[in-house]
Amino acid sequence: MEDCIFCGIITKKIPANVVFENEDFTAFLDRSPIFKGHTLLIPKKHIETIFDFPDKELSEMITNAKYLSLAIKKAVPCDGILFINNNIISQSVPHFHMHIIPRKKGEILRGFMWPRTKYKEGEEKEFADRIREEISKTFK
Secondary structure, eight states: OTTOHHHHHHTTSSOOOEEEEOSSEEEEEOSSOSSTTOEEEEESSOOOSGGGSOHHHHHHHHHHHHHHHHHHHHHTTOSEEEEEOOOSTTOSSSSOOEEEEEEOTTOOOTTTTOSOOOOOTTHHHHHHHHHHHHHHHHOO
């Protein structure tokens, strides 16, 4: 889809801090993270919602989310992981995506997904590098 921002990231027309990529999926840091290390996992095929996702491919996505979570948990570090997926309602980009959000005990989600935070200068690259390093250890 030409006007889809995530398809633009997949084709490298739109820059993103990609931390993982294989034949079928791409993962990159959210530009406005809930907590630093917040990563989005997307299929390379343009699929709008979970309702449109073929079962076999959805299973592969969940497996990738598991391994990304293990890498993020070590790289950030954090106590746990929050998974979020919106379908139609509150889905800001009509391309299926899973939020993989590192959480520390005691962190408060105000208004559930808000407020968002920002990376300091150079900090986004630092988080992406640490996550990529852990992914290289996890995905073998």
